[in-house]
Amino acid sequence: MVHRLSRLNTPLLLSSVAFVAGAQEARLVILPDGGNLIRPVGANIVLTCKGEVPDPELISNLRWLGPDGRDLPNGDSGEADNSRISSEELVSDVGRILFIKGLQEADSGKYTCSAVYTSSQRLEAHVNLTTIVGITWEDAPTEQSAIFGQPYKVRCVVRANPPATIDWQKNGVGFTTNNHYVIENDGVLIREVSLEDDTYFTCRARVQTTGQLEDRRIRVEVFIPPEFIREPVNTSIVEGEGGFMECQASGKPDPVYTWLDRNNQNLNLNRERFIVDEQTGRLTIIDAKRTDEGEIKCLVENRAGKIEKTAFLKVIMKPVVVEYLNASGIMGREVSLTCKASGDPLPEVTFLKEGTLIPYTIGVQNSDDRIIVDTSREGEYAQARLVIRDLMRSDDGLYACIAKNNGGNYTKNGHITVEFPPSFALTPMREAWSWDNHLVNLTCRAESIPNATISWFLNGRNLENDYNILTNAFNGESTITVTPIDLSYYGTYRCLAMNIHGKDEHAIELREARAPGPLLQTKFETITATTITFNFIGPMDNGGLPIEAFAVQYKLAGQVWEEKPLQRVWPVDIPYILENLEPQTIYSFRFAAKNQVGYGEWSREETHTMPKRAAPEEPYIIAKTENKVVSTPYPDRYELLWSAPPNNGEPIDYFEVAYYPVRNTSAGLIEAGQLVRTQVPYPANVRFEMKNLKADTIYRIELRAHNVIGFSAPAEILLRTAKDAAAVELGTTTTALPRETASPSQPQSKTIPYVIIGVIVAILVFIALIIDVSCYFVNKKGLIYIICNRSGRNKGSGRKGSNKNSALMDKDEHKALRFAGGKLHKNPVTARWPTNNPHNTGLLATDDRSIGRGPTSREPHQPLNRRFEPLHSDI
Missing domain, CATH: 2.60.40.10 (Immunoglobulins)
Incomplete structure (x- = not known):
């Protein structure tokens, strides 16, 4: 035992052990070791009591006792289900565990573990538990x-x-x-x-x-308690307008502002017309009313205190029209409007007719002596009266009563109604059409005040009780719905309008419509292998209704029309194109016009044989040209767009785009760079983006469609790229059309002397020419005189000389025409190209079709004629 105690180096919890002769080694041990335990209130603790005896089977009545000597609740038997303190038997050894949860100060004291060994020896062990209260922050x-x-x-x-x-x-x-x-x-x-x-x-x-x-x-x-920085002051606001009152204070925390009216009501709660800025304390008043006038208090408070200050709010009364009634009068008689207004000071009152800019003046109006305005004072009100004599329909309308004083203006509208007899002047309907019992609406609109009563008549018969006619009237407009079950319902309908001032009537002719007559002419305008474009001249007789469509029926030659031929209908004024026809096939066609009644008479049959399969038609380039040139806003790229043409019987497999830069000379456009050619798959695309272009350069672009038979005629445009923005910013410009380009190795300053010399030479030549002309007319001498004298001697020299001079004149005329800016060409200039140039196809033609369109026909893969005209000087 001594050896064990020294090994553990801790005191054993042996407070009292009873020995029996022959059994001194039996004892109880409490863990944790130590006779005194100190634990804080609220903590949980567990104590384990174990028996160290020779024969554990002989231990009985093992239990825990509290400081008061009573047995603690036994958790094994269920006694301690709801107790903070309970004990349980050890499962793997002889002993018992004591659990104490949420230690309290009352739990302090000595706890005893007790047992009986060999039925006669009593064993006990003790531990002193002290509870302490830890530091607790109560307030x-x-x-x-x-x-x-x-x-x-x-x-x-x-x-x-x-x-x-x-x-x-x-x-x-x-x-x-x-x-x-x-x-x-x-x-x-x-x-x-x-x-x-x-x-x-x-x-x-x-x-x-x-x-x-x-x-x-x-x-x-x-x-810090609040303190005023800006106190509220007396304020005036015009009635109906807005204004504000200032109230600002310092403090910590930031103060809260409350504004109270004269009745001590919190204005912060009325968010409709009063707004308080929580940062500055400003009170904003919207649409001030007369009842807002009075003392206004600004209350400022925070957690440190509060202060208040009172100011007076004055509401200026604007003029108000308190009485203004509409008036009615009969055309040719007299009517008056009376307007009464209040305000402080008393306002001036006058009238302004809608649609005019200048109000009426007091008295008789200079512009119209039928109109008089007079004013008076009625107690606290200002009153004005507008009198109009000899009423006309143009006097009907709105009249504004305008009241003015220092507070502002007030306007209120009144209406003068001019009563007059009915009139059908605004009823445009003169005739209507129906057919096959179709319903038709006939409408009369009678202008009148008061509204007129409208009756309908047909051939003198009142239609009120006719079951085939329905009548609907509203606000002076009357509409009848007619079902013409027989011819008696076609004729002249008369609507009669009446009111207390008079009557008027209006006639509408109901006619029977029919299908249109035959077409006057059908033209086959454009024919490809698979399409035909038509043009129609409508029939002489449209049946009374507008032509709304044209139709074609077509069939293969040899078929009969009764076998449901194919048909196509076009609305009026669209391209009349018939598609999806078969090449080298004979078709029969007939045509008709259509209106709401139906199709007119079919025309005489026309037979046509479709052309054989061929290369596609010329594509159409979608671009906006100006002076035959398309401009792009970009200096280095352009997106080419086009629409696919008819394929002439074989599908288009790709488009070919070719483009190259050109330069303008007196002889025309000449190629000034490498030609680029590319293929665009179809039907994937109808667009192509040209990249890496030169800035401020003109390009010639050609577009051709291709199928298995070959290429179409090219569509062509000229493209001008934009100037390089960087070059413009540096004060330099680039051009794709230079007449002469200075060598980069020669500074520009070196060319200035040559320019000056050229100008001097030109001036000397001009002076010499003037002197020579003077010599010719005064002294009959000089170079011009010699040339003219020789020319006179050669006139009679015979036929051979005449032919020679004629040839010279033709040559000079030809040269003049060549350099006339492209306006006239007897012998157009043809550019010559190397025979080994791989890009010797797809070049420009000289006629006007070169802009957006190419020649009307050209064999596939045939090289294009590179013949150019000089462009205008503004390119």
Whole structure:
């Protein structure tokens, strides 16, 4: 036993052990070791009692006893289901476990483990449990606030057992009681709070006997009572308009503003017309009313205090029209409007007719002596009266009553209604059409005040009780729906309008419509292997209704029309193109016009044989040209768009795009760069983006469609790229059409002397020419005189000389025409190209079709004639 105790190096919990002769080695052991245990309140603890005996089978009545000597609840039997303290038997050894949950101060004391060995030997072990109360912050909020200039206690109440010692720090520096702070049991009293107290205080608690140490960091925020920066002042606002009142104060925390009206009602709650800016305290008043006038109080408060200030709100009364009634009068008689208005000061009142700019003046109007305005005062109101004599229909309308004073203007509209007898002047309907019992609406609109009663008649018969006619009338307009079941319902319908001032009538002719007559002419305009484009001249007789469509029926030659031929219908004024025909096939066609009644008579049959399969038609380039040139806003790219043409019986497999730069010369356009040729698959695309173009350059573009038979005629355009933005910004420009290009190795300044010399030479030549002409006319001498004299001698020299001069004249004329800017060409200039040039196809033609369209026919793969015309000087 001594050996075991020395090995464990801890005292065994053996408080009292009873020995029986012959059994001294039997004992009880409590774990954890130690006779005294100290635990904080609220903790959980477990104590294990084990028997160390020679024969564990002989131990009985093993139990735990509390400080009061009573048995503790046995968890094995269910006695301790709801108890904090219970015991359970060890499963793997001889012993018993004691559980104590949520230690309380009352749980302190001596706990005993007791057992009986060999039925006669009593074994016991004891442990002393001491509970302590840890440092607890009972009243020590981490956020506290104090009011500037007033005393305040920073609260810190601590509970601990054993008691704790408290000391204080401010911003990490300890302090004791002084003139500013008084340390008390429940906190630190600040005699008079200053802004320096707006900081962190630390309340530190320590227990020497247990070694506990805790601190609480308390943020003290110093609040400052509000103080006015801007007090509210008396304010005037025009009635119906908006304004504001100022009220601003300082304080900490930021103060809250409340505005109270003369009845002490909180204006902050009325968000409809009053708005308070929570940051500045400004009160915004929207649509001020007379009842808003009175004292307005600004109340400013925060957690440190509150202040208030009163100002007076004056609402200026704008003029108001209090009475203005509409008036009615009969055409040719007199009518008057009376307008009454209030305001302070009393307003001036006048009238303005809608659609005019100048109000009426007091008295008789200079522009119309039928109109008179007079004014008067009726108590607290200003009154004006507008009188119009000899009423006309043009006098009907709105008249504004305008009241003005210093507060502003007020306008109210009144209406003069001019009563007059009915009139059908605005009824455009003169005739209508129907057929095969189709319903038709006939409408009469009678202008009248008051509204007129409208009756309908047919051949003198009142239609009110006719079951085949429905009548609908609304607001002076009457519509009858006629079902012409027989010819008696066609004829002249008369609508009669009547009111208290007179009557009027209007006639509408109902005619029977029919299908249109035969077409006057059908033209086969454009024919390809699979399409035909038609043009029609409509029939002489449209049946009374507009032609709305043209139709074609077509069949194979040899078929009969009764076997449901194919048919195509086109609305009027669209391209009349018949597609999907078979090449080298004979078709028969007949045509008809259509209106709402139906199709007219079919024309005489026409037979036509479709052309054989061929290369596609020329594609159409989609581009906007100006002076035969398309401009792109980009200096280096252009997207070419086109529409696919008819394929002439074989599908188009691709389009070929070819383009190259050109330069303008007096002889025309000449190629100025490498030709680029590419294929665009179809039907995948009908567009192609040209990249890496040169800035400020003209390109010639050709587009051809291809099928198994060959290429179409090319569609062609000229493209001008934009100038390089970088070059323009540097003050330089590039051009794709230079007449002469200076060598980069020669500075531009070296060419200036040559230009000056050229100008001088030109001036000298011009002076010599003037002198020579003068010599010719005055002295009959000079170079011109010699040339003219020789020319006169050669006139009679015979036929051979005449032919020679004629040939010279032809040559000069030819040269002049060649360099005439492209306007006339007897012998157009043809550019010569190397025979080994792989790009010797797809070049430009000289006729006008070169812009957007190519020649009408050309064999596939045939090289294009590279013949150019000079372009206008503005390119």
